[in-house]
Amino acid sequence: MKSALYLCLLFLGLQVQGQQQEQIHPSPEEKSQADVENLPHVKLAPSNADFAFKLYKQIRGELGDKNIFFSPLSISTAFAMLSLGARSSTLRDLHKGLAFNLTQMEEQEIHEGFQHILQMLNDPHREAQLNMGNTLFVDKKVELLQNFLDRVTNFYFAEAISSNFQNPPEAIKEINKYVETKTHGKIVDLVKSIDPETVMVLINYIYFKGAWERPFDESSTRDSDFFLDAKNSVKVKMMYEEDYFNVHRDEKLSCWVVEIPYKGNVTSFFVLPDEGAMKEVEDALLKETVSEWLRSFKKSEIYLDLPRFSVSSSFDVKSLLEKMGVTEVFSNRADLSGVAKNHLLKVSEAIHKATVDVRENGTEAAAVTLMRIMPMSLPFPPPPRITFNRPFLMMIIDKNTDGLLFLGKIVNPTAKED
The missing domain is CATH 3.30.497.10 (Antithrombin, subunit I, domain 2)
Incomplete structure (x- = not known):
């Protein structure tokens, strides 16, 4: 034996x-x-x-x-x-x-x-x-x-x-x-x-x-709904940031992809499929898809909502x-x-x-007042708001090795273990 x-x-x-x-x-x-x-x-x-x-x-x-x-x-x-x-x-x-x-x-x-x-x-x-x-x-x-x-x-x-x-x-x-x-x-x-x-x-x-290279402001975190499906939701602590991120809207797969970098040459991708599009995005998860997202990123100002989990x-x-x-x-x-x-x-x-x-912790309390002075012009459309309040995918990638360290899908941020 x-x-x-x-x-x-x-x-x-x-x-x-x-x-x-x-x-x-x-x-x-x-x-x-x-x-x-x-x-x-x-x-x-x-x-x-x-x-x-x-x-x-x-x-x-x-x-x-x-x-x-x-x-x-x-x-x-x-x-x-x-x-x-x-x-x-x-x-x-x-x-x-x-x-x-x-x-x-x-x-x-x-x-x-x-x-x-x-x-x-x-x-x-x-x-x-x-x-x-x-x-x-x-x-x-x-x-x-x-x-x-x-x-x-x-x-x-x-x-x-x-x-x-x-x-x-x-x-x-x-x-x-x-x-x-x-x-x-x-x-x-x-x-x-x-x-x-x-x-x-x-x-x-x-x-x-x-x-995070740029932390979320803990004072902006608030209670919000996370929609598990069309009928059910749970309460989560939703973090908020208004800043410039690498962003891509994949119209073919009906999803948003946002890069949120860490210190030390490690980065993360958060992928938010449109309602009902999760399976299509998951089926398309291939190295070629991720490479295409990388090539298509554009630095854009967005309103970002991401749950603490x-x-x-x-x-x-x-x-x-x-x-x-x-x-x-x-x-x-x-x-x-x-x-x-x-x-x-x-x-x-x-x-x-x-x-x-x-989460957003690890920062010291600080305050700053900033005024941007710029010439008046025709009003621009406001930055898009990308709210991760429904199931999403995440990847943690080491830039030094191009290694996919971690991969996951968050369906319920309040569930401790599956």
């Missing part, structure tokens, strides 16, 4: 706080366009985006009208790391499921791409607090193959921690304490039980705490990936012979939990 490799995938603790900060523009890279396009993390970005949107649509199909929030990069990183120990058809199954195109980049480049992503996300000089890491909790009776250990350490900066899974309460306590520490207390008591056959737990965590989501990643065609790694046909000595392994469970907290 195969031993179980309990694969635990976590995205934990996105907190958004506002602080006053002038917009920062990264200095241009002194490399030619061809050189940039050949960097492993740049070549990897389209595959990761394809996987993200494919997984989102699978989740949407199962959850329907519920909040969705997850880190596609966390999931793809964990399974890419595991693929270092996969062989034969199990390896091909993982590559296909993760949307890796081996005709455009070699297997070595895939892992080098993730290596570069991890290096850039964990850069201590970043203004945003952004941490991503990988850990293997390995039973004392298991000896990892040196080649696998060397490669997960080199490419994924993973640390291996010896554990005693024959003492489940102690192992659970150890893992949960680690998770709680890495997520700054955002996720507690994640692991409730451990199968006695478990010999390894693989964890990927990502934590982001970012400040805090939601969490939990997913059975094993079930989701099996329905997407990734099956072998979870079955008794799994070939993970490159992981450990004298153990036939399969992935018995893969879970993912994500939390997001969007």
